[in-house]
Amino acid sequence: MNGKPAMPHSDNPLAWFAGMMDHCYDFAQAARAQGRPIVGIMCEFTPREIILAAGAVPVCLCGGSGATIPAAEQFLPANLCPLIKSTFGYHVTGNNPFLNWADLVVAETACDGKKKMFELMSATKPMYVLELPQKSDNADALEHWTAEVRKFKEHLEQRFQIRITDGQLRDAARLMNRERGLRRQLAALLTRDPPPLTGRQLSEFKSIISGIEEDLQQYERAIQIFGAKPASPPPGLPQVRVLLSGVPMVHGAERVLELIENAGAVVVAMENCTGLKPILDDVDLDDPDPLRAIARKYYHLPCSVMTPNARRFDTLRSLAAQFHPHCVIELVWQACLTYDIESYHVRKLAGEELHLPHLKITTDYSPLDSARISARVEALFETIRARTPSTESIVSTASTASTLQAPVQTAHPRRTP
Amino acid sequence: MICAGIDAGSRAIKAVLFDTARREILASGLAAQGVAQERLAADLLDKILKEAGLDRKRISGLVATGYGRHAIRFADTTVTEITCHARGVHFLAPDARTILEIGGQDSKVISLEDGGRVRDFAMNDRCAAGTGRFLEMVAARLEMNWEKLAELGRQSTKPALISNTCAVFAETEIIGLLADGQPLPDVVAGVQNAIATRVAALAGRLVSPPVYFTGGVALLPGMARALEAILACPVQVAPRPQHTGALGAALSITNDKFSMTNSQ
Numbered sequence: 001m002n003g004k005p006a007m008p009h010s011d012n013p014l015a016w017f018a019g020m021m022d023h024c025y026d027f028a029q030a031a032r033a034q035g036r037p038i039v040g041i042m043c044e045f046t047p048r049e050i051i052l053a054a055g056a057v058p059v060c061l062c063g064g065s066g067a068t069i070p071a072a073e074q075f076l077p078a079n080l081c082p083l084i085k086s087t088f089g090y091h092v093t094g095n096n097p098f099l100n101w102a103d104l105v106v107a108e109t110a111c112d113g114k115k116k117m118f119e120l121m122s123a124t125k126p127m128y129v130l131e132l133p134q135k136s137d138n139a140d141a142l143e144h145w146t147a148e149v150r151k152f153k154e155h156l157e158q159r160f161q162i163r164i165t166d167g168q169l170r171d172a173a174r175l176m177n178r179e180r181g182l183r184r185q186l187a188a189l190l191t192r193d194p195p196p197l198t199g200r201q202l203s204e205f206k207s208i209i210s211g212i213e214e215d216l217q218q219y220e221r222a223i224q225i226f227g228a229k230p231a232s233p234p235p236g237l238p239q240v241r242v243l244l245s246g247v248p249m250v251h252g253a254e255r256v257l258e259l260i261e262n263a264g265a266v267v268v269a270m271e272n273c274t275g276l277k278p279i280l281d282d283v284d285l286d287d288p289d290p291l292r293a294i295a296r297k298y299y300h301l302p303c304s305v306m307t308p309n310a311r312r313f314d315t316l317r318s319l320a321a322q323f324h325p326h327c328v329i330e331l332v333w334q335a336c337l338t339y340d341i342e343s344y345h346v347r348k349l350a351g352e353e354l355h356l357p358h359l360k361i362t363t364d365y366s367p368l369d370s371a372r373i374s375a376r377v378e379a380l381f382e383t384i385r386a387r388t389p390s391t392e393s394i395v396s397t398a399s400t401a402s403t404l405q406a407p408v409q410t411a412h413p414r415r416t417p
Numbered sequence: 418m419i420c421a422g423i424d425a426g427s428r429a430i431k432a433v434l435f436d437t438a439r440r441e442i443l444a445s446g447l448a449a450q451g452v453a454q455e456r457l458a459a460d461l462l463d464k465i466l467k468e469a470g471l472d473r474k475r476i477s478g479l480v481a482t483g484y485g486r487h488a489i490r491f492a493d494t495t496v497t498e499i500t501c502h503a504r505g506v507h508f509l510a511p512d513a514r515t516i517l518e519i520g521g522q523d524s525k526v527i528s529l530e531d532g533g534r535v536r537d538f539a540m541n542d543r544c545a546a547g548t549g550r551f552l553e554m555v556a557a558r559l560e561m562n563w564e565k566l567a568e569l570g571r572q573s574t575k576p577a578l579i580s581n582t583c584a585v586f587a588e589t590e591i592i593g594l595l596a597d598g599q600p601l602p603d604v605v606a607g608v609q610n611a612i613a614t615r616v617a618a619l620a621g622r623l624v625s626p627p628v629y630f631t632g633g634v635a636l637l638p639g640m641a642r643a644l645e646a647i648l649a650c651p652v653q654v655a656p657r658p659q660h661t662g663a664l665g666a667a668l669s670i671t672n673d674k675f676s677m678t679n680s681q
Binding site for chain 1: 500534
């Protein structure tokens with residue numbers, strides 16, 4: 001460690017990431033002491049590369065705690081997604097130091113709930129809003145988004161009195177590509193049967209601040225440690241392999257993931273914004289215009305605000321082929337209209353094309369319905385096990401892939417605007 | 418071999434003793450749910466054992482189901498009520514392809530394959546709007562018991578329109594309808610329709626005939642008819658609708674009780 005004393009937990013990546021919030025706190029404090037601005041982000045559409053290239057620290061501010069929701073409901077309707085309410089609740093209570101420190105919060109016109117919440121937050125918080133067009137295969141829309149990202153870059157230059165060069169954008173993209181690549185490699189270990197780590201463990205490998213060097217080294221260490229772990233099936237009934245799709249499961253809001261795995265399953269892949277969705281694609285470093293390349297990578301995030309959202313279904317097809325799940329479980333936060341409605345297509349895809357049972361769970365951040373969720377999850381697993389002899393592994397095809405394939409896009413007809 | 422099933426539901430505990438050799442129910446019973454549900458379940462089991470002239474040593478396996486299944490620690494294992502209702506109804510009515518189950522706090526729609534295996538299912542989320550709890554609330558508000566409630570519903574000529582999205586809002590609506598002088602039978606029939614509509618929405622694409630209706634609410638005359646009208650297909654009340662869960666639990670034990678999750 002270059003003569004420095006070893007940091008606590010440095011040999012144990014899981015223990016390191018268990019202290020993720022503390023590390024981010026220390027990192028942000030140190031950055032502020034050096035005069036680096038803190039820029040809050042609340043959605044995976046916000047290009048972290050632009051913020052990093054500005055020398056600022058991008059911090060994810062999405063709320064994962066139900067504790068701040070009552071405070072938020074003084075201003076927001078009760079019938080709103082808990083992620084938005086929790087995030088805004090931190091703003092009201094002042095209990096998120098990163099939000100308090102934020103010199104700027106970046107928002108985007110993704111879902112209506114967030115969009116209107118940002119208006120309330122902007123009354124007392126410096127905010128920049130990126131306008132996100134929502135037809136993902138419309139070439140004009142991508143042009144508009146690229147212009148939005150360019151304006152955002154210029155805004156940061158003006159606000160922080162700096163210049164952002166193409167070289168800095170490429171460096172930031174290289175760093176983010178490295179981080180995404182490492183997280184993909186780690187996630188790819190769950191294609192194995194049995195996987196060397198659980199979905200809950202994998203969900204620990206994240207940081208609300210991207211690009212921290214020590215985190216990247218810990219990802220590398222985790223890939224080595226878990227990659228070398230011999231495959232030994234856990235005792236008891238064979239594990240059910242679950243492909244989890246739907247809304248983001250913010251730090252602290254992993255209850256449903258735990259309920260699923262406690263019922264005798266392993267969540268082998270998470271198709272959501274806190275799982276694989278934002279890390280499957282990289283920024284093209286060979287593009288002569290790095291800003292355009294960054295804009296393109298972010299624009300193609302298959303969020304349910306996009307219409308039609310064909311890329312999400314391509315992603316699900318691709319993940320099903322690589323991870324060999326026995327079922328698709330879909331998590332929808334209460335009052336998240338876009339994911340709730342889009343669930344119709346996911347169910348159809350699972351049943352008719354992937355031939356996998358599908359279970360939709362609609363809930364929020366309060367744990368009162370845990371027993372009810374468990375009953376449905378257990379019933380799903382009973383149904384899956386009843387179809388398969390108990391003496392055999394319930395996995396028909398074991399995969400040994402070491403890298404994840406980005407979904408192959410099927411031809412999406414371009415529509416004239 | 419004698420097997421026992423206990424269904425610890427939200428409002429009642431049900432128990433069944435099943436003789437696997439003769440393929441018949443030896444005894445069954447029901448007790449009101451309470452705080453000490455493990456003791457209540459044990460007392461109920463002992464009561465039906467006594468009725469059948471047996472003792473606990475004769476039981477080869479005991480499976481608990483229902484929302485309180487994990488509290489029944491003397492059970493050998495637990496199976497969810499979805500799997501158990503499917504097994505219980507399939508045993509009593511082998512032609513069943515769809516099961517509607519309305520209990521105290523749940524409503525479920527279970528779609529069966531040939532052979533009685535669960536093909537798919539849907540279950541209500543947090544809201545009590547499509548459950549027996551809603552009916553109980555209405556009965557309490559109207560100060561009458563279930564039987565009287567059903568009798569009133571049958572007299573309705575023009576069921577009132579009551580929203581099916583929230584039991585709490587619906588109660589407010591009911592108070593309003595009564596204050597406006599709506600005939601009581603129409604209000605009751607409106608409540609039954611609201612529950613049936615909710616369950617039909619849950620059922621969505623899952624319904625294929627023959628459809629059987631089970632759970633405590635199936636005992637209420639008028640509910641099956643309300644479901645038939647909304648689903649536009651015949652709905653038969655399952656035999657022993659309060660006991661199909663406990664029966665399915667008992668049926669989950671076959672010769673090898675350690676492979677019970679795979680048995681049919």
